[in-house]
Amino acid sequence: MSSILSGLLALLVMAGAPALAGDGVDPTAAGEAVLTLRVDGQLTIDPEGRVSEYRVEGSLDPAVAGMLQRAVPAWRFKPILVDGKPAIATSPMRITLAAEEMAEGYRVKVDNVVFWPNTPEQHAAAEASRLAHPDMRVAGEAPRPRVRILSKTMRPPVYPPEMMQAGVEGIVLLSLRLHPDGSVAEAFASQSSLLNVKGRPEILDRGRIMLERNAATAAKRWRFTVLAEDAATLAPGDLTVRVPVEYSLGPMAKGGSLAGQWRHEFRGPNRPAPWLPPEEATRVRVSDLSARDILAGSSPFELSDRSVIGKAL
Template identity: 45%
Template sequence: MRLLQAGVLALWLACTGAQAGTAPAEQGSGESVLTMRVDGELTIGTQGEVEAYALRTELTPDIQKMLDKAIPKWAFVPIEQDGKPVRAKTPMRITLVAREIGEQKYEVKIDNVIFSPLTKEDREAAERAAGKAVARMNRLPFPRYPQELMLAGIEGSVLLRLRLNPDGSVADVFAEQSSLYNVKGSRRALDKARALLEKSATDAARKWTYSVENASAEQTQDIDVKVPVKYSLKGPDEIERDGVGVWRYEYRGPRLDPPWKKADDMEPIVGVSDLNNGEMVSGNTPFRLRDRSVLNQAL
């Protein structure tokens, strides 16, 4: 575990000549947690009950037992087709969070669950089948890795929320949440490091473009996408496996909503800990828990 101290932050500011306003305003301090992602699929019955589920991620017996106890209790708003309730199957991504509650004691909860196709192929196929616009990211340069963080070996991630123009350019960009991985230090230093990653990601995203298919200009204006930007010194294979089926230490900031967000119960809630590198979430989902408070209970 790397240590990031306030003195390191002072050195950054001196070396980079950072002035007030060069990084996004810090909007709340982060928290230290352990997270783990678990992939699977879920079948919902006509009454909104969990009819079947399968977890593809290999888990330890204790985690498997926790989820086997929790998932069957979930209740969903029934899925309807032509006005009638139907059985429905969906991919599922569970994010677990563990918080320290004592000396070497942790409380485990389900932090979030996503019921959306996350691979590029599955997501685009689902959007086309539903008659929705399909947004595909063009080949883009990766945001600049802040040199001061790279030299210190600090890795992290930023979850961006983008709103697209009809021509596929980015109308608005907002950093919804950011995390640092496997690093400890003063909150001031850690929050400053998050702000540096957020600035790097948002600056780059303003120049991105997308190819948009299957949409009128009016529909395209409503497209927004959630995209993770990973800053890692690992190889591609290691990045893909990081946090899947194993605990990962994060210093994670609060999740914030962009100013253009509309009240929409069908919009999936996505956090920085929920997505792998290269994944993207867009649009709404018909899969809705009746009561999301079941996700915040200790397992």
């Protein structure tokens, strides 16, 4: 580990440069070390927004499973309306947990929870539901425009040679604002992490920033397909896509799953994309997504009390 860090320091000194103005990267953003674990599953709510059923995929440590068993049934959601009436609704669920080392063991909290499809089958089911119930919406909120965004050309960025030589892996969460024609209007690095590496924070932050700049530069050349009745009238939030960019040398480079595995992250702050309302801008975090996940639009599943995020289990 120390040799990796020393190599990273030497290479960053040679290759490092201050972030350019307007490139969607904040060179002053400081990171922190955190252990994270993802739990994938499914959740069903009743017409009143109470959790009626949930399940998780794969096996979990019994202590973690017990914590979730106590916490998840108490969550409350804004009811989902179908044809104007509250309905039973089911959604894929991904919970991200974070662990903080204490004097005696670890303190585990809910780092975030998102309700977007994660597999091709879930994407197909979500699209079928949208077609069957075009007026499905969150109670108390105006319906969002029907828009679907698909990837068209997404050439991945080149792994920075200096980072590859140092054996440093990472992930960058990009927020992209699209033009109605599917080209990228703005590319903003919302958050980034270096994976499974420890060392001096100022060195690791420079590594994160290098990956953020690399990913944002590549994304400006990407193209998407925007499917909507009138794409020219869509608001910036409806034309926003969140894309994780992974830099991996190990099993994750072959598309492996992170679900159920603790990993060490040196993670930067979650910064809001400037064109989004504050309440929407930071709902998704870098620890929540894997390569090939593309999040567009919004999920009808919405916690009525978001104080569960950050709460110890």
